[in-house]
Amino acid sequence: MLNIALAQLNYTVGDFTGNAAAIIRTMQNAAEKNADVAVFSELCLCGYYPGDLLEDSSFLDRADAALQTILQASREWPALVTVIGTVRKHDWQGKPLHNALLAIRDGEIVAEYYKQLLPTYGIFDERRHFEPGAEVACTLTVKGCKLGFMVCEDGWNDEGHDYSVNPFSALSAASPDLIISINASPSDIGKRQQRHAMFSKASAHHQLPLLYVNQVGGQDQLVFDGASFAVSPAQGIAYEAARFTEDFQVLGFEDGQFLQTNGAALPAPDSAGLSVPEFTRRQIILGLQDYARRCGFRQVVLGSSGGIDSALTIALAVEALGAENVIAITMPSAYSSTGSVSDSVKLCDNLQVKLLTHPILDLVRQYAHGFEAAFSAPLKGLTQENLQARIRGTILMEYSNAFGALLLTTGNKSEISVGYCTLYGDTNGGLGLIGDLYKTEVYALSQHVNQQAGREIIPQDVLSKPPSAELAPDQLDTDSLPPYDELDEMLKWHIEGKRLPAQEFARASAFVEQLRATEAGTKTLSRILGMVARNEYKRRQAPPIIRVRARAFGNGRQMPIAAHYSN
Template structure:
């Protein structure tokens, strides 16, 4: 029987000392648990994804030093095989590096495998830095079990649609007993189900049991959910590690089957998955926790308008960092409703968040006078509306600079898509929590937070008031945009399309087809698509957002600014 330690950790890019210490600590833990093999995740030594740090000589030297430390430590555990991910230099033609899997034991590398399929789409750009490995299987024998290896994307091409190479074929020819895949697979809506289906199908197709080990944690826009798992040809997914947390599990493998380390049957995981609001909450909370920690921020500050977006942002920040580390600022103007302040007060009372008040009326008046004096023109219309947003953005940045708090921007995906936001105003900030949530999803998540708490965290009035920027008299979002229930279907169809879960795509497609059947509908569709195209320049200058969907703004959607779009 082969005893396997599944090591699911939260690595930091470039933290070689911290990552190495965690790896060595869990090697020791694996030995204490009588494991024969400990499996870590893709590029665990340097963290995923290092980007152009891979072109930094010092970075690569530190990776070498870290590997040497792990090899030295492995001498203390001479019977343990540790499977780790790191960077290796390419001595041949092509890119200078390989994305490598190493199996180490007793101070030596006993197997070295280079990732064959390098994703260069969406959020991935691995071909920028790495050369693909040769089309061969890498195997080792441990306690009578022949183990073959792959790295992440290598397992995603069993239908042979995206690449000419299918690494499963070489492993099948090598007649391995078990496939171990190390991964850095970012999380998004539907990704867990997709992983399970992809690897269960491949396992059944090739009659190969497989262990899939993933990392966990937030890295810039990406969040990794862990959820490492094992599949067998006959049963599909038979084991799963924790989601959105570090985990260390001991399992056994023998006769093509997995079991508990004591030989008892595994408890089958619940494959239902999380409801979308619960998933997005966990994804965003973990993303903020790690972003703040890695960037050195203890506190965050949020502009509280009394609206749903800022309310949800504050509630999520409290869950991630604690109420004592969240600061809210309300900045009423001449056009602010009474609820903009009172609802902010009630929200912050519910969450025990400190709320500051900083009115902006006198500042707006001073700007208006200065504008008139300098340009002999009255400050009015859109210019005056945007000025209010920019004054608020400046105040928030003042607080951030003065007290060292990370400013969280509060824009949602619907507004960001169509440019319903002000550059250098409400787009100010270091991170956006809800920038990958459509407005209808913002409401759904707010309701979920209240339901989960069993009380009214986000006030009823915030949930029911008509959305408004409150930058002009009696202003409503619907003055400029279709109702969000309609707008979101158009945006999902246009921005994500078939990347959506099948039911969601079918609903969006049906709605757009209805619009296309009428002249009025076609005008609406054309207007919205035009707004998306024209506002690429705003998105390019906006803060990073935590990704929750398959196609998020940022690295996942790369569009030109200066282009002619035809709709």
Template sequence: MLRIAIAQLNPTVGDFDGNAVQIIDAMQRAAAGRADLVAFPELAVCGYYPGDLLEEPRFLRNIEAALERIIAATRALPGLTAVIGAPRRNTGPGKPLFNALLAVREGAIVAEYHKQLLPVYGVFDDGRHFEAGPEVACVLPLKGVRVGFLICEDGWNDDLRSYRVNPFQKLADAGAQLVLSINASPSDVGKRAQRHTLFRAACLRRDMALLYVNQVGGQDQLVYDGASFAMSPQQGLAFEAARFAPDFQLLAFEDSHFLRADGAGVPQLVDETLATPEFYRRQIILGLRDYARRCGFERVVVGSSGGIDSALTIALAAEALGPQNVVAVTMPSRFSSTGSVDDSETLCRALGVQLFRHPIADLVREFEDGFAKAFSAPLRGLPLENLQARVRGAVLMEYSNGFGALLLTTGNKSEISVGYCTLYGDTNGGLGLIGDLYKTEVYALARHLNAAASRELIPGAVLDKPPSAELAPDQRDTDSLPPYEVLDEILKWHIEGDRLPAAEARAVSAFVENLRGTEEGAALVERICRLIARNEYKRRQSPPVIRVRTRAFGSGRQIPIAVKY
């Protein structure tokens, strides 16, 4: 019987001491639990993904020093094999590094495998820094079990859809009985089910069991959900680790079956698929916690307009960091409704968040006067609307600089898509929590938070009022945009397309085709597509947003700014 420890860690890019401590602590815990094997995520030594830090000599020397420290620690743990992810230097032709898996036992490397499939699509850029490993299987016998190794993408091509090489097949040909895959697989809605479906099919096709060890935590725009799992042809999904949290678990493997650490059978798992709003909630909360922690912020500040976007952002931030670490600022202008301030007060009272009031009417008037004197023309229309947003953005940045709080921007994906936002105004900030949520999803998540709390965290008045930027008299979002129920379907069709889950993709496509069946509808779709294209320059200058869907703005969608298309 092979006893296996799963170390689902939350490493930080570049925190070599912290990452090494996590790894060594987990190895010692595995040894205390009489494990034969302990497995860690992909690139756990340096954190995933380090990007162009891999081109810095000092960064590489620190990787090697941390790895030496970890390898040395295994000398005190006889009988334990640690499977660790780290970059390794390539002394041959090609890129200078391999994305490597090292099996280490009692101070020695007993097996080394280099990732063969290097993704350069979506949010991935492995091919920028790593050389593909040789097209050979790496198999290590342990306690009578032939354990084969893969790294993340290597396991996603058993149907040969994306690459000509199939590392999974090579392990089957080499007689592997258990596939151990170490991963840094970012999370998005539907990703967990996709993993289970794909690897269940691969295990059945190759008659091999699989242990999938994933990273957890937020790193910049991406969130890793953990959810490490064990799969076998006979059992299906036999085990799953915690979602959105670090975890350490002991399992056993014998006769193609996963068992509990004491050798008893594992209980039948009940599928715990999260409702989409709850998935969004957990993903965003983990993303904010780790972003703030890694960047050295304890507190955040949010501009509170009294609208749904800022209300949801404040509520999520309060849950992630504690209401005592969230500050809201309401900044009424002469166009603000009474409700914008009242609703902000009601919201912050319900959440326990401190609210400051900083009117901007006098500041805006000074800008108007100065503009008229300098340019002999009144400031009105869109420039005046944008000025109000920029004054608010400046006030919030003053608070951020003055009190050391991270400014959270509050734009949603619908508005960001079509440029319904102001550069250096409401786009100011260090991170966007809801920038990958369409407006209709913002409402759904807000209602979900209220239902989960069994009370109105977000006031009903905020949920019910017509969306408005309140930058002009009686302004409504629908003055410039179609209803969000229509806009969001067009945006999903254009931005995500066939990246959507199959059923949603069909529904969205049918909706848009029906629109395009009329002259008015076709003109609307064309106008929205033009707005998306012409506002790329705004998105390029905006803060990162926490990714929750299959294609978020940022690294996952790279479009030129200066383009005629």
């Protein structure tokens, strides 16, 4: 029996010392548990994805030095084969680097493979830095078991839809006993099911068992959920590692099947997985934890309006960082309802969060006086509304500057899509937690938070009140926008389209077809699409948001600002 250690770790981009130390500790753990092979994830030595750090010569020098550290350490466990991902220099024509898989044993590189398929879609831009590897199979025999290797995207083209090359074909022709795939696969709604379906089908097609090792953790907008797994033609999905946390497991492999190391059958994985609200909750929490930790923030601050968006953001921040590290500020104006303050108080009492009060009424009056004196016109309408948001944004940035807290922005995807937000006001911040959640999903996740807690964390008054920016008398969101259950269907259809899960896409498409059946509906749809197009400039200047869906704003949706859009 071949014993394989699956190492699902949380790496930091550019932290070669920390990443190498974690790898070496895990190598030791694997050796002590009698593993023959220890498998780590894609680009684990430098962290995924380094971006243009790959153009920095010192970065590459540190990568080489870290590799030497791993090679030296491997001599302590000479029988162990360690499989890692790192950057390797390419000296021929083309891009200067390879995305490489290295198999190491007793201080030597015993197998070296370069990723063939380099994604440039969605959030990925690997062809910017890497040259594809040769269209050949890479294998290594360990204890009589022939291992074949691939890196992440190499395994996603077995049906030949996206690339002219299919690395599975060359591997299949080499007749390995087992394929080892190292990955840096960020998670989104439906991604786990997509991975299982894709690799189960490929495993059955080629009659090859496969071990899929993924990383875990948040990196900027991306969150990696781990969820490493083993699949074989006979067993289907035979094993799955934990989600949203580091994990280490030694699996046995014999006669084409994955087993426990004592030869017993592995427990069956949970085929259902997480519900969408629970997945979303855990994705956002891990994303915030790692973003704050990696950027050196201990505390976060945000405005508490008494509305659903800020309430959910506060609740998620508390779960991620602890109530003692979350500061909420309520900033009532002349148009704030009584509930905007009282609901904030109740929410923060429920969560034991410190709530500070900084009224803005006098500041707005001073601005109005100065505006009229300077420009000989009264401050009114949209200008006055946006001023209130910008004053609040300034106050929050004052707190952030003075006390070193990370400012969280509270906009949701529906509002960001149509520009229902104020640049340099409520868009201020270092990170958005719910910017990839449509408004209807904000409500669903808020209810889920209460259900998970077994008590009312987010007050019922917050859940039931009509959404309002409270920047003008008796203002409601529906004064400017369709009801959110209708708006969200239009936005999903337009922004994500076929990237949506099949049922969501069918529902959104059906709703849009109903709109197009009437003149009024057609005008509404055209107006909303126009709002999306016109507000690209706001999204370009907004803070990063934690990605939850397959197409999030940021580098996942790259649209020009100055363009003619047809609705």
